[in-house]
Structures are given as structure tokens and as C-alpha cells.
Amino acid sequence: MKRSILLSLALFLYTSGIKGQDVAYMDKVDSIDNLIETLYGVISGEKNEARDWELFRFLFTPEAKLIPSVKNKEGVYEVRYMTPENYSEAAGKWLMENGFYEKEIFRKTETFGNITHIFSTYESYKSKLDTAPFMRxxxxxxxxxxxxxxxxxxxxxxxxxxxxxxxxSYLPQ
Incomplete structure (x- = not known):
């Protein structure tokens, strides 16, 4: 019986195109809480601590964008569009050289059908030992x-x- 179940699972995974690594990551994306926890956790680490960029990319749809909004030299807000791959290439070295921990301190969630929007307030630290954030x-x-x-x-x-x-309204009470 166990062998039959395992063979059925293996056949399903093979025919559905799910890779072995993807199966290992499915518990990271089975709920909103797990997904958000994984998102913050996968970019966080001490200096010289490797990040799991494969897991990072697994969190996103193929056409997903990461969009920072920053002021330019003239003081006007602009946006930059990055793919998860662009982000890992652009930020990966800095995260390793400086250490970076980002943690969620407040969340507001709105859901309609299969779509959800989250306003997630964060604090950023250079080390998990830091007591004060350098950015929020x-x-x-x-x-x-x-x-x-x-x-x-x-x-x-x-x-x-x-x-x-x-x-x-976006901070812990």
C-alpha cells in the first residue's frame, strides 16, 4: 500500500513538472503566513551568510516584479522594476557584505477571491543582534x-x- 502511494505521488510529480526542490518548498507557500515569513527570512542573514536565491525565486510568479520607490537627485519619487533574478543579482552582494535582517512588525491584509493585498510594515537591521533598526x-x-x-x-x-x-495605522499598537 505504501509503495503504491509513493509511486502515485512520484508519477504525479513527474507528469506535473514539479521538481524535487519545488516539493521541498511547498510548505513555504501553502499559506499567506508561511509565504510572508519565508519572504522576510530568505533575504535575511548575517555578514557572509549565503541566501537561498532558488527559494527566493520560487516565491514569485514568472512575471513578478519587485518595485522600490525612491527619490531621485531632484527629490522626485521614481520606481525601478526588477525581476526576482534582477533583485538577487543587484542586492545579493550588498546583503552578504553588510548583513541584513528584515522583519515584519505589522500587517494589514485584504482579500477578495483568489487575490490578496498586504501592507507589511518592516524594520531592517544589519544583524539580528542589533537593537535598533537602521531603516523602516x-x-x-x-x-x-x-x-x-x-x-x-x-x-x-x-x-x-x-x-x-x-x-x-500601520504600526503595532
Whole structure:
């Protein structure tokens, strides 16, 4: 009986195109909480600690974008569009050289059908031993539930500044 179940599972995985690594990651995307925890966890680490960029890419739809909103030299907000691969290439070296921990401190979630929008307030640290963040901001995260798992469609974010503080409604009470 066990052998029959294992063979059936192996056949399903083979015919559905799911790779072995993907199966190992499915518990990371089976709920919104697991997906968001994995998102923050996979980019976080001490100096010289490798990040799991394969797992990072697994969280996103094929056409997903990461979209930072920053001020240019003239003080005007602009956006930059990156794929998960672009992000890992652009940020990977800096994360390794500097250490970086990002943690969610507040979340507001809105869901309609298979789509979910999250405003996720974060704090960033250079080490998990740090007591004060060097940066805070809000991630606007769009998710898709395809019936099998959760996917990140986009992450659009901006950092808190003196002139743009995080509203109290997006901070822990």
C-alpha cells in the first residue's frame, strides 16, 4: 500500500513538472503566513551568510516584479522594476557584505477571491543582534492563490523618511 502511494505521488510529480526542490518548498507557500515569513527570512542573514536565491525565486510568479520607490537627485519619487533574478543579482552582494535582517512588525491584509493585498510594515537591521533598526518602511505585496499555493505577484515598497513617517495605522499598537 505504501509503495503504491509513493509511486502515485512520484508519477504525479513527474507528469506535473514539479521538481524535487519545488516539493521541498511547498510548505513555504501553502499559506499567506508561511509565504510572508519565508519572504522576510530568505533575504535575511548575517555578514557572509549565503541566501537561498532558488527559494527566493520560487516565491514569485514568472512575471513578478519587485518595485522600490525612491527619490531621485531632484527629490522626485521614481520606481525601478526588477525581476526576482534582477533583485538577487543587484542586492545579493550588498546583503552578504553588510548583513541584513528584515522583519515584519505589522500587517494589514485584504482579500477578495483568489487575490490578496498586504501592507507589511518592516524594520531592517544589519544583524539580528542589533537593537535598533537602521531603516523602516512598508511593502505593498500582491499575492495570488492559484488553488495549489500562494504566489507573490509584485512587491512595491518605500522607506520611511523624516518627511514621510509610517502612519500609526500601520504600526503595532
Amino acid at each position: 518602511g512598508i511593502n505593498s505585496i500582491q499575492l495570488l492563490d492559484d488553488g495549489e499555493r500562494w504566489w507573490i505577484v509584485n512587491i512595491y515598497w518605500t522607506q520611511e523618511t523624516e518627511n514621510n513617517p509610517i502612519p500609526k
